[in-house]
Amino acid sequence: MPELPEVERARKLAETHLTGRRICAVTTKADPIVYTGVTARRFARALTGRCVQAVRRRGKHLWFELDQRPWPTFHFGMTGSFQVYEDASQRPRFWKLELLADGMRLAFRDARRLGRIRLLDDPEREPPIGKLGFDPLLDMPELPAFAARLNHRRAPIKAVLLDQSFSAGIGNWIADEVLYQARIAPARHACHLTPDEVRRLRSTILRVIRKAVELDADNSRFPRTWLFHHRWGRNAHAVTYRGEKIIHETIGGRTTAWVPAVQT
DNA sequence: CTCAGTGTTCAGTG
DNA sequence: TCACTGAACACTGA
Numbered sequence: 001m002p003e004l005p006e007v008e009r010a011r012k013l014a015e016t017h018l019t020g021r022r023i024c025a026v027t028t029k030a031d032p033i034v035y036t037g038v039t040a041r042r043f044a045r046a047l048t049g050r051c052v053q054a055v056r057r058r059g060k061h062l063w064f065e066l067d068q069r070p071w072p073t074f075h076f077g078m079t080g081s082f083q084v085y086e087d088a089s090q091r092p093r094f095w096k097l098e099l100l101a102d103g104m105r106l107a108f109r110d111a112r113r114l115g116r117i118r119l120l121d122d123p124e125r126e127p128p129i130g131k132l133g134f135d136p137l138l139d140m141p142e143l144p145a146f147a148a149r150l151n152h153r154r155a156p157i158k159a160v161l162l163d164q165s166f167s168a169g170i171g172n173w174i175a176d177e178v179l180y181q182a183r184i185a186p187a188r189h190a191c192h193l194t195p196d197e198v199r200r201l202r203s204t205i206l207r208v209i210r211k212a213v214e215l216d217a218d219n220s221r222f223p224r225t226w227l228f229h230h231r232w233g234r235n236a237h238a239v240t241y242r243g244e245k246i247i248h249e250t251i252g253g254r255t256t257a258w259v260p261a262v263q264t
Numbered sequence: 265c266t267c268a269g270t271g272t273t274c275a276g277t278g
Numbered sequence: 279t280c281a282c283t284g285a286a287c288a289c290t291g292a
Contacts, residue, residue, distance in 0.1 A: 003270050033288075060271080078271050079290080112289050114271060128272080155282060163282095164272080171270050219270095234268080253284065255268075 002060050002076035004137065004169030005212035010082045011057040012216075017084055017104050018052040018064065025100040034096050034110060038119040046070055046119055047099065056124070059132045059168025063123040073123045077114030083107045132168035136209045140202070147198045150190045157193065157201070158186035159252030167205070172254050173228060174212075178204045180227040185263040186251045231257035 002010075026047045028040035035043060050066040057063075063073040074080070083092050084106050091098060096117060097108040108117065120126050133149075134141055141149065153160045160166050161175040170178070179186050182204040184197055193201065215221045222228050225241050232238075234255065238246040244261040 006270075075272085077288095078269065112269090112271095112287095114288065116272090153281080159282080162271090173270050254271090 002078070002080060003171035003174050004060060004135070004209055005215075005217035006081075007057055007060050007062055007076060007169070008137070008213050009217045010076070011055050011062050013082050013084060014062070014064070014106060015055040017106055018099070018101055019054060020052070021101040022049065022051050023047050023099050023101050024049070027098040027100075029096050031096055031113065033113050034115055034117055036116045036118050038117075040096075043072065043097075043117065043119050047072060052101070058124065058129050058135050058138065059164055060171070061123075061129045061132070061168075063120070063129075070119045070121045071123055073118040073120050073129070074108060075116040075128075077110060077112060077116065079112040080108065080110035080115030083109060132164055133166045135168045136205050137169070137213065140206060143199060143202060146202045147195070150193060150198060150201075153190035155190060156187045156251050157184060157190045158254075158256055160190045161205075162252055162254065169209070170205070172256075173231070174208060176231065176257050177227050178208050179263060180259055181208060183263050185260070186256050186258050227257065227259070 026044040028044045030040045047066070050068055052064050053067060054065040055062065056065060061073065061075050063071050065071060084104055086104060088105065092107055092109045094109045094111040095107045096110055099106045123129050149166065150160065153166070158175055158179060161170050161178065162172065176186070178201065182197070182200040184193065184201060212222065219228060227240060227246070230238055230240055231246055234248045240246060240259055244259050246257050246259055248255060248257050250256065
């Protein structure tokens with residue numbers, strides 16, 4: 001599920017149903033992989049009876065501010081999500097946690113178990129959130145600072161965009177989409193980009209992420225001109241909306257879709 | 265049966 | 279120490 005726009009959607013969902021409400025019951029599914037540094041039982045005890053004052057996000061991480069610390073902290077991995085429903089019989093497959101507040105139930109589910117549930121005293125300061133780089137929605141650096149940060153990175157720009165200690169919230173498809181729209185080849189060394197390419201990169205990150213968030217991460221509504229709709233499946237015949245050939249190769253350790261006719 | 269995948273972490277290397 | 283790479287993790291769905 002989760003890159004920044006989807007985590008932001010999950011944040012709004014939790015905010016709508018939990019902010020200002022008391023968690024009157026917590027049901028957990030024991031899972032020593034997903035529950036990290038805390039048992040499901042202790043996690044449940046810490047949340048039961050607490051009031052949710054706010055739901056925060058940074059990059060792909062999300063946490064609740066409660067009336068008493070420690071606070072629950074979530075990462076969705078590849079397949080995690082929140083679901084809201086009214087009746088316990090609707091509890092989703094692969095559920096790890098269910099909160100009951102004001103008659104509504106909110107579940108955390110995760111089929112592949114790469115998601116993480118933590119219990120932290122100060123999530124924003126402690127790792128992993130404390131080590132994140134800028135969040136394009138919360139604190140995108142101005143152009144000079146952005147350029148300076150790229151300057152001492154020699155890795156392929158695709159790998160740098162995926163590095164959460166550089167920019168928090170960008171994942172594989174957003175990195176490819178941004179590089180396509182900014183017309184930059186993914187294997188280019190970050191420190192060798194021209195000033196105009198750096199400017200385009202920064203503004204394209206903002207534009208793509210703001211648009212995806214505005215559309216509530218509903219990819220069926222993404223503009224038809226986006227690479228997103230044409231990139232899947234490692235299809236040897238894949239082309240953009242303009243008919244330019246899309247190629248697939250591994251860059252920065254991940255499958256990368258890019259368009260040599262457009263990206264230089 | 266095999267393998268890629270909207271992700272992160274950590275050991276190993278230069 | 280820093281920057282970077284590749285493998286491990288876990289498991290579904292094509």
